[in-house]
Amino acid sequence: MIAGVATLLLAAAAMLAPQAQDEIVVYRASKVFTAEKGGMINNGAMAVVGSKIKAAATASEVMAQFPNAKVVDLGDYWLVPGCVEAHNHVAGSLRDLNDTVYLTNPALETHGVLEPQNPYLKDSIAGGITSALFIPGSGSNMGGFGMLVKTSGKTVEEMVVRSPGSLKIAQAGNPERYGFGVGRAMMNWNTRDTLSKGIEWVRAYRAGEVEWDPKWANFEGLVDRTTPVSVHTQIYQVVMQTIVMQKNQLGLAPFIDHGTFDGFKAGSLAVESGVPVMNGPREFWWDRSSARIVGNGAGWFEYVKDGLLLGYNTDAPVIPQEELPYQAAMGVRFGAGTSEDGLLGVTSHPAKALLIEDVAGSLKPGLDADFVVWTGNPIDPRSHVIKAYVRGELVYDSNAGRRY
């Protein structure tokens, strides 16, 4: 039924949106980064039909494939997938993201909070971020379900990539600080209890034992692992608890959404369990025992070679949304691999963690044509965005009024 709603509204939106173009456009640039390992194509090109990517390869290959296409030559600029933000709070009003009357709020959704005209979204676009996970805050242990959005669109439904986008859980940090006087034992018990109830409801519902219940309905995606759990978690023990409880015990698809302080010490467990890490926004940490500054990203990066999926987040507005690439730069600065690793950490890695690698995050055929034209390497602070496209449509042009 809900899908039906979306369809109807999308149809309505589509009527209003500029007519979809069937014409093939080829964008060629001196550097095309497809966001796959070793995905940098010198003198590359990308073909777009309507809102989808048709091909991304060397210019000659693409030109050969689409000889009649309209060609946009971007010269020396870089053509990069739109960045994917795994932790965003700015797409709606902030005061609507923390319903802290109860410790766990499995029924809440950010859907009604999203504001298409939010000016921060324009900052996001101008900063090259085209997709974001818009989630509740960490005021309670389970803030509710977030949604995956494109950062541009006139209507809410037009912006939605997936709703629910993730279940937001906050383990340690804010919920205690906000004064319930709740210790971690209570927090973990309560969170596990709520999750277990939801999972049990899914089982019972599918077995025909109970009626459909809007309160637990979103748990179907959790159980099916089509909806990830974005977990505000930090500090070694808590990160470990997150992985153990949510992934190993309950079989959900969580990702570490912060993993700051010495959270990286649980790195091998994360690798073992296949839990991605979206690190940040604090990229370094003062370790008292060794009396030195330690880079979180670097700590996590040690496990990348073992298969850890590492990305970055801004927790916007904690760090302004447009500074997501800069977070990656900070990660690299503090030892998390190369510039390419950093760039992957804001494009395809978060897309994989958010389970939208088939929608956005890289320049693969069939994905949404969300791409950004940069003056250089996006994680180089000297670079800036020239143009940004969402679903093949130009949504930001620095020539018409540059923001950054």
Add this chain to the structure above:
Amino acid sequence: MAVSACSLAIAFSGTPAVANPLDAPLSPQADGAEVQDLGFKRTYTIHADSAWLADGRVLSPAYITLTKGVITRISSREPQAQKSLLGSGPKPKIIKVDGTLAAGVVDAWSSVLPAEIRLDRRPLPFSKVADDLPIQVVGADPALAAAVAAQRSAGIAATYIGRADGNLMRGLGVPVGFSAHDLPYAGGAEFLDLMVAGDALGVQRGITDLNNLFSEAVGYRDSVDDYQEELEKYEESLKKYQEELDKFIKEQKKEEGKEGDSKADGEDDKEKKEKKRPKRPQRPSPPVSTTARDMILDAIDGKISVRVQVESAAGIRAAIALQEEHNLNMMLVGCDEAVQCRFELAAAGIGVVLDVNRVHNKANGQRFIDQFQQLLDAEVDVALSSGGRNLGPMLLAYAGEMIAQGADADAVWAALTSTPARMLGMASNFGQINRGCSGSMILFGGNSPFDASALFQAHQPK
């Protein structure tokens, strides 16, 4: 002296004590006196079964003629059309009512206040209440209009309007009657309202304040005399100064004439300087007067009366002393312990206004009545009042309660009508049915005006 309610009824409903109504005493001003225009227009006669006249006399049947709101004729016979050479005039208008007419009640201590005073947040000690009476009440001051209407409907014909705040000095209050337009009009003496603050224990402070108020005023008057003397001295010395000054100027001019010749002579200069200019005598500064002080002095001079709210015996004695010292025209209100000083009060000729609500005090109710009687026995003027609260409409009912508990009915009635009227200086207009008096009367059926089970109406002149 004490009579029961039944005897009161018998006394008032029996045969008329005055055979010939023309023998009824008339107040001296009534005859041919200028009738004040209070908005009442008509002339008519009320024919009642009987009427309570002054001093307990009853007229039956009673024909009371009102002209412009004032009683102009009292008789047991129907008025006749006036005859002249041209024939008889129009037939006089007669209104027949069942029941007994009595004078409207005078509430010597009520809560009726104009808005200016009621809403005044910073009471000035020398404001004149009479100045604050509105020109038109119904529109301008609906609360006052409602209060007046309520007083009226409860049978109250006149009341005292004064500030009710707790200050030592509250300005000039004024007794009022009610005109045709629910407008209180000043009638009777003005009173300087004073209060001895403090309860029985802390009253000394209040007494000191009161005495200071007067001694300061007297001191001021003395300083005026001193000033006069100093002024005379000053004028003399001023004359002297003028003379000296003239002399000095003359001499100086002479010196100036010499100046050109003796320029080099420094010693000469010095001499010149030593000859001082005469000093102008200082004018004595006059003592500074205030309106408040002037009011006190007016009271001392007997131009206005003094009304003191005081409860304790010590305070009452202080007030009496003040009265004796300055020969004041004084009235006391409150007076919980007046009975202790009843003989002093009688000797000083000071009347007291009691709060009739005290009769309800379970512990002191009987004592209140005893005190009332003792004060009367000592020949102190006693008035019963609603005590400055919203109790005007209950005044008669509560007074009836006193009778029920044994107070003398005639005395109670007098303390509600003629006595307060006399104390407020409005005896010629209020407090009795008499020629020249206000036509604001009450009409009652049953035993007495205290009986709410029978007819009771307040008559407002037309």
Add this chain to the structure above:
Amino acid sequence: MISSVLLGSLFAFASTSSVPVSAPAQDQTQTISVDVLHVGNGETLENVLIQVNDGKISAIIPGGKIPSDAVRVEGAHLTPGLVDAFSYMAVNQTTVEESRETTASASLARSIRLADPAFQIALAEGVTTAFLTPDSLNVFGGMAAVVKTAGGQPADLFADAGSAAQIIGADVALKISLGNDVSMGNHPPFGRPSGFYSRRPTTRMGAVWEVRRQFYRAKRYMEQRKNGSAEVDADLEVLAKVLRGEMPLRVQARRNNDIQTVLRLAVELGWKDVTIEEATEAFRCADLLKAAGIQVVAGPAYDQRSRAIASGPSLAELRMAADPPPICCENLHEDLFLTNWEDGGPVYPKHVCETDTTFRAGLEVPRNQYGLPIDPNFDDHDDHDHESAMGDLSGLALDLALLVRTPRTATGLSSGRFSEGDQATPALAALLDQAGVTTVLGAAEAHDQSLTESSLIHQARRAVQYGLAPEKALAMVTTRAAEFCGMADRIGLAKVGYDADLVLWSGDPLSATSRPILILVDGQVMLDNRN
């Protein structure tokens, strides 16, 4: 015993207030002769006699001979009594429960104070009927009521006859509220005194959930009632009525996203008859509303709270409505949020007027140096006053305007009731009408606040000034508003058989200088300013 006629007159107690006057007999036919009759549906008739009998309009005779006893004021216009389709008159803390989110069965008709002075204020502004809607202090506020602002028997012993409002429709719609309002009073259970405010929702998320939860409960309840496994629940009965389409639903939503939430919930929950109240930012998604067939009762764009008068519609708003673009680079420089105020507010370039005739009326509004519109209907004298009044404020006026235009809403950092959707524009009705959305105007709190310059007729005047056709504006406060109230068969139209609720205006009702000079409710004269 006491009563004697003579005594009654002579010994009368003084009365402190006027005695209620008895209502005149209704069977007499009254005739009003007017130069112009605005029927309410857009039609106008000239030189007609309107006869009123027994509280109804009994005849409308064009061009007849004017009887000697007819009411006639030269140059006056007659309209049906205005209908305020969205009002909070007498709606206050006693009428809406704050301790619970769901008081769906609370009936405003039962708790409204009919003697409220707001009704008298509204009546004096020509409003004879009002749709009263529960205030937005909880999610399910309760059921709305329709009242006539006068003609009721007053309960006040000191009041004049007919001076109270009368309820003509009880429980006519269910009101639910989205947005900030419902959550702003609530708070988490820590850090503040305990009490019923420690409850969900404290956010929009919670408010939306409360709506969904209750409607899903109602759906289950309906099934259970069918098979007899549930007891009657007053609240859920009301929700069931809504789901069955037996009761209209009113949703208060101001911001774009809240309005879109209504659209989503309407489909998800199967709402049938939905009206959005206030809809301050509805111009952003007018086409969606049109597609979904949801109607709008526009909140007052012009009152002292929203100060829309100070801002007016921006160029971006107008263009966005005319040609809704995605948020796009081409528009950034003239974006709503980037309006360059250093130049003294939005400037309307001539070429826009030439290319876009739709909003000509709005764009040609004369403005003073602060960008504030000057009412063209003011005569010179008034105009001068207006200017000088603004002139006195000088720098301050500009600062205020800046405050108003600060995009607080969109940053999402603001809270509180009246900061929501502060992009209010007097052009809202025109924009929605242009987009084909069924729209009427409401005055909401204007009459409650004695803000007569924000009253219903002024909303219509302002809407005309900003591009709405005059006949449409008048219909929006009469006939169409009556349809919104579900009363289109008896009020809002000057037609034979309809209630004789009539307002005689000193001139064209949409002229700023016109005022009501005679108001009839159910044929009774309730206001007479002819002298």
Add this chain to the structure above:
Amino acid sequence: MLAATILSLALAQATQAPIWALQPERVILPDGSSAKGVTVLVQNGQILDVGTDLQLANNVRKMALPGVLAPGFVDAFSAYGTDHPAQEDSRSLTPSLRAADAIDLRDGDAWKNLRDAGVTSVHVLPSPGNVQAGWGAMATTGGDQKRILNGKTRQVLSLAAEAVNDRDFGPSSQAGAVELLEQSKPLEIKDIQQKGAVIHVASAEAVRAARGMLGKQVESRWLLWGDPGQYGGELRGEIVGMQMPADSSWNPRQMETLKRLHKAGVQITFGTWANRSARKPADLRWAAILMSRMTGDPAAAMASITSAAAKFVGNNKVGAIAKGRRADLVLWSAHPLDSTASIRAVMIGGQTVSRGPAQEN
């Protein structure tokens, strides 16, 4: 002398229950008016008959009484005997709470003061702080018989500010209170339909809401708060309890309201709310006196603290000198509305419980 005979009457009653024919100068009739030459037959604490030409059997003992015989006053709403307000603060609905359980019947000053003021029965109500506060109780102010005449008089509902402005538990509004009550309808609803309700109101809308909620099958009595002048018109034909100002200091608006309420056909009764304010037992009589003065209707004024008050409570055993009623009688030296009258004797349930000061001398 009189006291002695009445006392002997009480003593005699215990042994052989004789019939007494009381023949006072005047008798206050149930409608509040008074009549001469009326005989009142009393046996076993009950009024056997009342009439002007009763056939008296031989064994009937006649007794002439000097004064006016009135029914004992009924305090229509009171908190007498309850040291603390009978209210449970933790909930807004306490339908089963009984004021009877809170009454302290020990014969202290409070009960004596009531008897001295001619009050023979009081209607004690639970506090109006709860939307549904519980059951009122009717108690006599003295006598040896069962003092609680009725432990469940009427159910007390409240739409006054005290109940509908609760910021801790709710309801915060009249609308919410009505909704709560609707939902609680099954709670003791049968009893309420049978016994009726006393509803605290302070506005016309509260009256309308309560009517809409309870319907016509519930006999409703209205306890007026705030300014009844603003909403009294809604109560035409009803029996209402009117708050008296403390110490009888009625302001002009209140007096005018009293008058207009009466004119509008509202039947007025008074209560002291004693123990909750400065109002005293005697204020009942003062209120009636004032009402008589204001309305010019002494009968209605007399009824306001006797028979109408009994109707307010829903008790047909007290409040009137009529056949079948309790012999709660007060002998006054004159009409009770005559403020010079004093009490000569008070009889509760046929038993003389106090004598006025006149007898002591």
